[in-house]
Amino acid sequence: MGNWTRRGILGSLSGAAAAPWLAAQQAAPVRRTGSGPIKITDLKCAIIGRNPVVRVVTDQGISGYGQAESTKPYLKPMVLFYKSFIVGEDPTDVARVMLKIRRYGAFKPWGSAVSAIEMALWDIAGQAAGLPVYKLLGGKIRDRVRVYNGGVRFPMTGQTPQHYAENMARMKEAKEGFTLIKQAVGFHNAAMMRAIPDAWYDEPRSGGAHPNRGLLTERGLKHIVACVEAMKKVLGDEVGLALDCGPGWTVKDAITFARAIEPLHITWLEDLLTGDYTPYPNAELYREVTQSTSVPIHTGEQIYLRENFKDLIEKQAVNVLGPDPEDAGGIAEMKWIAEHADLHGILMAPHGIFDGLFGVAAQVHLGAVCPQNYIAFEYAVGQPEWWYDIVEGLPNPIVKKGFIDVWDRPGLGVTFNVKAARARLSEEDRGFFD
Numbered sequence: 001m002g003n004w005t006r007r008g009i010l011g012s013l014s015g016a017a018a019a020p021w022l023a024a025q026q027a028a029p030v031r032r033t034g035s036g037p038i039k040i041t042d043l044k045c046a047i048i049g050r051n052p053v054v055r056v057v058t059d060q061g062i063s064g065y066g067q068a069e070s071t072k073p074y075l076k077p078m079v080l081f082y083k084s085f086i087v088g089e090d091p092t093d094v095a096r097v098m099l100k101i102r103r104y105g106a107f108k109p110w111g112s113a114v115s116a117i118e119m120a121l122w123d124i125a126g127q128a129a130g131l132p133v134y135k136l137l138g139g140k141i142r143d144r145v146r147v148y149n150g151g152v153r154f155p156m157t158g159q160t161p162q163h164y165a166e167n168m169a170r171m172k173e174a175k176e177g178f179t180l181i182k183q184a185v186g187f188h189n190a191a192m193m194r195a196i197p198d199a200w201y202d203e204p205r206s207g208g209a210h211p212n213r214g215l216l217t218e219r220g221l222k223h224i225v226a227c228v229e230a231m232k233k234v235l236g237d238e239v240g241l242a243l244d245c246g247p248g249w250t251v252k253d254a255i256t257f258a259r260a261i262e263p264l265h266i267t268w269l270e271d272l273l274t275g276d277y278t279p280y281p282n283a284e285l286y287r288e289v290t291q292s293t294s295v296p297i298h299t300g301e302q303i304y305l306r307e308n309f310k311d312l313i314e315k316q317a318v319n320v321l322g323p324d325p326e327d328a329g330g331i332a333e334m335k336w337i338a339e340h341a342d343l344h345g346i347l348m349a350p351h352g353i354f355d356g357l358f359g360v361a362a363q364v365h366l367g368a369v370c371p372q373n374y375i376a377f378e379y380a381v382g383q384p385e386w387w388y389d390i391v392e393g394l395p396n397p398i399v400k401k402g403f404i405d406v407w408d409r410p411g412l413g414v415t416f417n418v419k420a421a422r423a424r425l426s427e428e429d430r431g432f433f434d
């Protein structure tokens, strides 16, 4: 596959696309036009590309931006639902504003609107204080943040172990220099499961994300294990391999699979039982899997609010949590989860594959302040690629040798090139930047 695929599908940045972006890095922060308490005057939402983008407007010339996953272009009415709750509030009292709206959210996808608003509030608070968001969250404990590859992908040309090995070799060579790569297997990878007849004891189902579950056949399990072995052979001990597996596995299949691949030193097994778009976790079942294998067990990307992580954490049901700041309730919510997890010996690997470029910025601030249970966050690419032309402030290249350097501009430290971004607005959202 040629350069076109890397740029067109993956949204990687190179060549001419980088030029406006470089100039943008010197962009001056927005100046506050008043003094005294700041008030929220409006809450707006536009769908830019496929990403819902939130703009919290204030009476003092500062706007804050937040973003939700590109898989949720339907989110605008949910965002606007919260407008009457927050207009008139002081956005720099982030926690007080959040008290008003956090109760009116739910597991993925319904926590996204609240989460995106929270990000925008921190963006405003940082700009008003003249400080980067990470300073407001307690200050950074690392100058660069490790990312893992869940989004820089190359098309699969088949579903045999050899195809998975070849594809993994391409990801290993990617210019970002990832030190950890995640691949979908099992029920999280419909193509892998469809490639062999009778991989599990149910008929294949369609509709929504990850609709299949059931008991694996011996043939199905052997195929998954063979693909994992082939990928690991390519990576050796140079680059870590994590596996996004479900949801949909039975407890016993999960244990059999985990034990079968124990010698391969897999970094984690994600969402085996419940997970993406499952509106509940099951701590007792996860604990049984976790206690039965040496492979780290991971879940959490769909879970909303710290309260819903309590059981998983306090029952030590998993070894790694992967909440997403665009689903869990925001950046500070993630910090609470990370700290509580750390007290219980549980690691953090924030999810974020579809979070877009503002999502990357939020993740960098979060990663800077997470305790030492932090592993890496899932690096999102801008899609379509023109996203790199409408956002200012990200480093270029963004990822160097698997890390992103933490920047120190106020707020999230990234913002829109309004002139360029305005051209990408739909007719319906034409007034978004006004």
Ligand SMILES: [Mg+2]
Binding pocket: 244, 270, 271, 275, 276, 301, 351
């Ligand atoms: Mg996942």
